[in-house]
Amino acid sequence: MRAFFREIAHDLYSFFTSITLAIVLISLIALLALVGTLIPQETFTREVDYIARYGVEGYNTLKKLQLTNIFGSWYFLFLMALFTLNLSACTLKRLSASWRYWKLPMSFIPPEGLRRFEHSYVLSGSVCSDAPRRIRALLERHGYRVREQNSQILAEKWRWERFGIDIFHISLLIVIVGGLVTMLFGYRTFEIAHQGDTINLPGADFAVRVKRFWSENYKNSERVMDWRTELTVIEDDKEIVTKTIEVNAPLRYKGYNFYQSAFGTDWQGAARVTLALFRANGTEIGEFVGTVDDGFEVPSENIFVKVGAFLPDFALTENLIAYSRTQRLENPAVFVEIYDAQGLRLMRTWAFSRPEMQTFWETALARVSGEMPYRVKLVGMTAPEFTGLQITKDPGRPIVYFGFLFIILGLLVHMYFKHRQIWVHVSEGEIVISGTVRNNLRSFAQEFRRLGDEIERLGVVTHPEPELVT
Amino acid sequence: MKYPSVVLFYLSTVSYFVTFVFYLLHVVLGVSSGKGERSGAPGIVASSASGGLSRIAWGAWATRALVMSLVISTAGVIARAIELGNASQWVKAFFLPLSTTYETLTFFAWLIPLIYLMMERWFQIKQVGVFVTGAAFVMLSVAASPSFAPSAPTGVPASLQSYWLTIHVLFMVLGIAFFTSGFGATLVYLWRRYEKKLFLLFGALLAVLVTTIFVVIPLFATLQLEKMLASVALFAVLCAGFGWLLLFVHRESQPIAWERLEPIEEMIYRCNALGFPFYAIGGLVFGGIWAEQAWSRYWGWDPKETAMLVTALVYAVYMHARLTWGARDPGWRGGLVAWLSVLGYLAVLYAWIGINYFVASLHSFV
Numbered sequence: 067m068r069a070f071f072r073e074i075a076h077d078l079y080s081f082f083t084s085i086t087l088a089i090v091l092i093s094l095i096a097l098l099a100l101v102g103t104l105i106p107q108e109t110f111t112r113e114v115d116y117i118a119r120y121g122v123e124g125y126n127t128l129k130k131l132q133l134t135n136i137f138g139s140w141y142f143l144f145l146m147a148l149f150t151l152n153l154s155a156c157t158l159k160r161l162s163a164s165w166r167y168w169k170l171p172m173s174f175i176p177p178e179g180l181r182r183f184e185h186s187y188v189l190s191g192s193v194c195s196d197a198p199r200r201i202r203a204l205l206e207r208h209g210y211r212v213r214e215q216n217s218q219i220l221a222e223k224w225r226w227e228r229f230g231i232d233i234f235h236i237s238l239l240i241v242i243v244g245g246l247v248t249m250l251f252g253y254r255t256f257e258i259a260h261q262g263d264t265i266n267l268p269g270a271d272f273a274v275r276v277k278r279f280w281s282e283n284y285k286n287s288e289r290v291m292d293w294r295t296e297l298t299v300i301e302d303d304k305e306i307v308t309k310t311i312e313v314n315a316p317l318r319y320k321g322y323n324f325y326q327s328a329f330g331t332d333w334q335g336a337a338r339v340t341l342a343l344f345r346a347n348g349t350e351i352g353e354f355v356g357t358v359d360d361g362f363e364v365p366s367e368n369i370f371v372k373v374g375a376f377l378p379d380f381a382l383t384e385n386l387i388a389y390s391r392t393q394r395l396e397n398p399a400v401f402v403e404i405y406d407a408q409g410l411r412l413m414r415t416w417a418f419s420r421p422e423m424q425t426f427w428e429t430a431l432a433r434v435s436g437e438m439p440y441r442v443k444l445v446g447m448t449a450p451e452f453t454g455l456q457i458t459k460d461p462g463r464p465i466v467y468f469g470f471l472f473i474i475l476g477l478l479v480h481m482y483f484k485h486r487q488i489w490v491h492v493s494e495g496e497i498v499i500s501g502t503v504r505n506n507l508r509s510f511a512q513e514f515r516r517l518g519d520e521i522e523r524l525g526v527v528t529h530p531e532p533e534l535v536t
Numbered sequence: 537m538k539y540p541s542v543v544l545f546y547l548s549t550v551s552y553f554v555t556f557v558f559y560l561l562h563v564v565l566g567v568s569s570g571k572g573e574r575s576g577a578p579g580i581v582a583s584s585a586s587g588g589l590s591r592i593a594w595g596a597w598a599t600r601a602l603v604m605s606l607v608i609s610t611a612g613v614i615a616r617a618i619e620l621g622n623a624s625q626w627v628k629a630f631f632l633p634l635s636t637t638y639e640t641l642t643f644f645a646w647l648i649p650l651i652y653l654m655m656e657r658w659f660q661i662k663q664v665g666v667f668v669t670g671a672a673f674v675m676l677s678v679a680a681s682p683s684f685a686p687s688a689p690t691g692v693p694a695s696l697q698s699y700w701l702t703i704h705v706l707f708m709v710l711g712i713a714f715f716t717s718g719f720g721a722t723l724v725y726l727w728r729r730y731e732k733k734l735f736l737l738f739g740a741l742l743a744v745l746v747t748t749i750f751v752v753i754p755l756f757a758t759l760q761l762e763k764m765l766a767s768v769a770l771f772a773v774l775c776a777g778f779g780w781l782l783l784f785v786h787r788e789s790q791p792i793a794w795e796r797l798e799p800i801e802e803m804i805y806r807c808n809a810l811g812f813p814f815y816a817i818g819g820l821v822f823g824g825i826w827a828e829q830a831w832s833r834y835w836g837w838d839p840k841e842t843a844m845l846v847t848a849l850v851y852a853v854y855m856h857a858r859l860t861w862g863a864r865d866p867g868w869r870g871g872l873v874a875w876l877s878v879l880g881y882l883a884v885l886y887a888w889i890g891i892n893y894f895v896a897s898l899h900s901f902v
């Protein structure tokens with residue numbers, strides 16, 4: 067029984083430490099991510115846009131296959147979990163291999179062996195007696211750590227570079243962990259604020275007041291240079307700090323971050339509209355002002371007019387769902403419901419400010435629902451400016467940054483240092499020089515030849531012409 | 537002319553064209569055996585008996601012309617950076633001229649050949665220059681076309697005003713430049729490996745890509761379950777078909793002279809392995825740090841971000857495949873590793889240019 071489990075454990079271990087598995091998993095993750103770039107993801111796409119693009123049925127299919135949220139789908143998370151296991155297992159295995167490599171000393175190799183190296187160089191002639199000392203000094207000048215064994219010079223440098231890629235792989239894991247911490251314990255909200263608003267955050271022992279906000283244009287230009295919001299942190303009724311945030315410069319306080327994230331006119335949230343009201347026979351009742359989600363009474367008619375929604379750029383999906391294509395005042399429309407004194411709804415309609423839309427809509431409506439008791443036109447609209455603040459609490463941040471730092475260090479070490487080893491065997495009639503570099507890069511050939519030339523130029527070998535053997 | 541950079545870029549367009557012609561002559565008339573460039577011997581041109589033209593050291597002239605073109609376009613890029621800085625009133629950022637398509641194209645046409653020049657000095661394989669200078673010429677010509685410019689610089693948008701952005705973009709661009717040299721080297725490698733059969737393989741690859749874009753994706757986008765399944769099946773068949781063709785061609789080819797492939801294989805590997813840290817650090821780390829400041833999150837699966845991740849992953853697959861299957865394997869596995877490098881560059885192109893045509897994203901300014 068014990069043997070059985072040991073075998074299973076062994077199989078699992080070799081499954082998860084295989085680089086082929088890594089290749090397969092990374093390829094699958096890449097493929098899913100590619101699909102995720104082609105299908106807009108729901109974190110930044112509104113339902114109406116999906117429906118405009120794929121229709122209701124298509125949207126439902128996508129949702130069923132979790133393709134609208136591919137990065138949160140069970141199959142993607144499953145792959146990521148497998149990958150994390152794979153990476154951990156590989157790293158552990160390689161780390162122990164690296165440790166053995168680190169511990170493995172350079173050792174004496176007989177000259178016949180040295181001659182068989184891909185990079186080797188023989189100087190023959192009579193060797194003067196201080197040759198070993200001078201060669202050692204030369205190698206040390208080149209940054210090698212030198213040792214002698216049985217009158218053979220063993221030189222090496224950058225043995226530690228082997229750990230570079232391990233550090234890199236571990237840092238990938240650290241970043242994944244940091245991301246998980248933020249996902250599990252973080253907090254994120256988007257707040258729209260007007261001047262003077264105070265924002266309270268759940269779990270925070272302070273509040274933030276929006277003192278003012280403004281935008282700045284480039285000189286002599288309509289282009290916005292930046293948006294700014296002046297924020298004050300208030301703790302125990304005292305003003306603690308005031309900072310003007312802007313795009314790319316958030317306020318950070320007690321683990322919370324406040325980003326300048328949007329700016330504009332709050333059409334959809336707080337538009338104030340002027341409506342002209344007519345009776346069915348065409349006589350005007352008057353002009354009235356109301357705000358979104360509220361309305362006004364018309365005493366002369368004994369009715370209440372409710373302003374339901376305001377869309378700055380009205381459009382319809384193919385399934386006749388109204389939405390706003392942009393946040394600019396391109397085709398403003400307001401949804402109006404009219405109730406009688408008993409609270410019974412008399413009618414509902416959209417009112418437009420573009421005359422051709424108004425005519426089109428009224429004609430269509432008349433065909434579907436017959437004559438309406440009133441006609442409503444949109445004649446004016448204003449809305450307050452707002453500043454949009456993204457607010458987050460991000461406990462994983464230090465972990466992620468720590469991971470980032472070691473990703474950089476690990477990769478740099480791996481790319482720019484390679485462990486080199488040089489053996490120099492000095493005997494009476496000749497000097498044999500051989501070298502290797504980890505991963506056996508061809509570019510080492512040049513460096514090795516230069517080193518050989520320098521040793522030759524030391525002039526420690528005299529008489530018969532030095533002979534080059536490769 | 538109001539903007540000196542524009543004149544400089546016109547000049548460098550001409551200069552790159554001349555350089556391209558020199559490299560082409562070098563390949564066509566000069567080195568034909570490839571023996572001359574073994575083990576880093578510099579500047580060797582195989583002598584050939586056929587006529588006077590081939591006696592000119594085209595390779596050496598090509599390199600000189602490349603240096604010349606680089607001098608001109610360096611001046612152009614500096615001029616453009618100053619113009620952009622003036623237009624943006626030097627706000628808060630150190631400006632790389634990368635705020636419009638025109639600027640991006642001209643910047644790449646400077647950096648890609650510059651990186652290539654370094655790699656050429658190192659590996660002494662000049663055939664790659666044909667692709668690189670040809671690409672630079674095409675980029676500059678596209679930049680000069682009426683649809684892109686030569687435009688007046690405008691101030692940069694608020695989200696771009698950060699030195700992290702500058703660092704992020706610089707790293708990405710450097711990564712892409714190394715990958716481009718790597719791709720050029722991959723083309724040379726594949727040519728040496730398959731010679732004329734390469735046309736067949738590239739034809740097939742093109743057919744696979746075109747079918748994917750015009751049949752597989754639209755079929756999938758109908759979102760009817762049967763058609764979606766059919767599209768996935770079709771895609772699998774296409775991939776399998778290309779794989780089969782690759783294997784078939786591998787079987788058919790004569791034993792390959794490995795000495796001819798080895799230096800160019802190492803050039804591919806070095807270019808890709810040098811590009812990877814720039815691309816991955818620039819994208820994942822610096823991109824993340826900057827995105828956190830500007831958009832409040834390191835990573836949001838935004839299409840452009842995601843496409844960049846896909847690219848980094850493909851190159852990671854390339855490097856691991858090379859590690860385990862052995863790039864020095866003269867059999868089909870070694871070839872497959874080179875095809876992964878092609879796939880990586882296709883991903884680079886997708887993340888860099890293609891994505892802008894598929895989806896709107898936060899990144900859509902460049």
Ligand code: HEM
Pocket residue numbers: 082083084085086087088092149152153156157160231235238480809812848849852855856859
């Ligand atoms: C997205 C994930 C990964 C990335 C970006 C990545 C990246 C890299 C890079 C850049 C190298 C250096 C390759 C070279 O210089 O040729 C490398 C090497 C290596 N990777 Fe990964 N890797 C990832 C996942 C994994 C996984 C899951 C495994 C385990 C199966 C793994 C195992 C190895 C090993 C054993 C090496 C050998 C390094 C050497 O001996 O030089 N990697 N990786």
